[in-house]
Amino acid sequence: MTTAAIDASRHITESQCPQPEKTGWIDRHFQLQAKGTHIRQEVMxxxxxxxxxxxxxxVNxxxxxxxGMDAQAVFVTTCLIAAIGSIAMGLFANLPIAMAPAMGLNSYFAFVLVGGMGLAWQTGMAVIFWGSLLFAAVAVFRTYIITSIPLSLRIGIATGCGLMIALVGLHNAGIIVATPSTMVTIGDVRSIPFVLGCASFLLxxxxxxxxxxxxxxxxxxxITFVGWLLGDVEYQGIASLPPSIAPVFGQLDLMGALDISxxxxxxxxxxxxxxxSAGTFVAVTxxxxxxxxxxxxxNATKSLFVDSLSSAAGAFMGTSSVCPYVESATGVVEGGRTGLMAVVVGLLFLLAIFFSPLAGMIP
Structure with a gap:
């Protein structure tokens, strides 16, 4: 066989053989192909x-x-720690799970630690900080812990937090008010907050x-728009430069929280x-x-470390404990399978920092 014939045969053979698809850093790091997904699907x-x-x-x-914390500063720290936690979860644990300050623990901080026990908010944040570091310390036993939590206990904790959040929401909307005889009673049904609260829930x-x-x-x-039409909400603008986080950043009373009591x-x-966190991680994965x-x-151990260290960082920055959000399951239903989904969520939280005037208008 001539040299030309050999070269022609080699060219035909190579053209018929499938060539390995070139993959970029994003594909390799998040293992998109291996998990049957792609960038557009993860972004959506x-x-x-x-x-x-x-x-x-x-809400936070x-x-x-x-x-007693500055709401505008907390708005920024909420967005920041949600961004940091979600991006870290995506990059280090490669899980389709977004992070943000936990509903339930924020109410526990505001209405039990500060409102009920009379702690200064700086001391209450330090309690969250030390509790988060303790969480990180026990994360090494994650296999035993996760598999040992009974299903009934996971459901009970989530239900209890939900009931507490519901009670706080009804109180803030004026739907229920305190009374000496029955502890709680119906609020003023003719007030705008009462009507807006009920309408918001029904919608x-x-x-x-x-x-x-x-x-x-x-x-x-x-409901914010309706409240503005009714004169219950004052228009403050849509976007602006982020407010300062100085009123809450690094204000923890670390030593005060180490009191034996x-x-x-x-x-x-x-x-x-x-x-x-364990219940949410298991449910979403x-x-x-x-x-x-x-x-x-x-990457279960990595996920718990990201969770606990994000909580400690959040407390230092001025917001309550961070946790994985069960709402991540909506992204999973849309096809999210990797940490790229969590990174996208984190980037969107960073963009949200510039919409603090809108947050201040929420009734």
Whole structure:
């Protein structure tokens, strides 16, 4: 066979053989092909997840302001720590799980530690800080802990936090008020906050039942607009440069929180954070097909370290404990399978920092 014939044969053979597809850094780091997904799918899943959990950037400042914290500063720190936690979860644990300040623990901080026990908010934040570091210390036992939490206990903790949040919401809207005879009673049904609160809840429920992924966010925006029309909301603008976080950043009373009487409270914060996080991690990774029948999932130890250290960083910055959000399951339903989805959520939280005037208008 001539040299020309050999070269022609080699050319035909190479053209017929499938060539390995070139992959970029994003594909290699997040293992997109291996997990049957692609960049566009992960981006859409991240946007969907952000829309379902964006309410936290409005709600968290209102709750923590009840403890005497600056609401505008907390708005910025809420966005910052949600961005840091979500991006870290995506980059280091490669899980489709977004992070943000926990609903439940923020109410516990504002209405129990500060409102009930009379702690200064600086001391209460330090309690969250030490509890988060304790959480990080026990994260090395993650396999035993996650598989040992009974399902009934996971459900009970989540239900208890939900009932507490509901009580706080009804009180803030004026739907229920305190009374000496029965502890709680119905509020003034003719007041604008009462009407707006009921309308917001009903609208939210209708949207949820109809499958709107941003039901909570749509309800907040719609009722804020109605409140503005009724004169209950003052227009403050839509976007601006971020407010200063100096009023809350690094203001912890670390030594004051180490008082012997608060040791049990620190342990309680650690346990609630651990149980809530473990349950959410297992639920979302199971939805994504990443967890086995015993609840083990990839990079579990890394995920708990990211969670606990993000909580400690959040407390130092001036916001309550950070946790994985079960709303991440909406992104999983949209096809999210990797940490790229969480990174997209984090980037969107960074953009949200510039919308603090809008947050200040929420009734």
């Amino acid at each position: 899943a991240g946007i969907t997840t952000f829309l379902t959990m964006a309410y936290i950037i409005f 400042p209102q709750i923590l302001s009840a403890a 939210m429920m209708v949207l949820v039942q109809r499958g709107f992924k941003a039901a909570v966010l749509i309800s907040i925006v719609a 608060l040791i049990g409270v620190i342990i309680s914060v650690m346990l609630v954070s651990l149980f809530e 199971d939805k994504a097909g990443l967890a086995d029948e015993t609840g083990n999932y990839p």
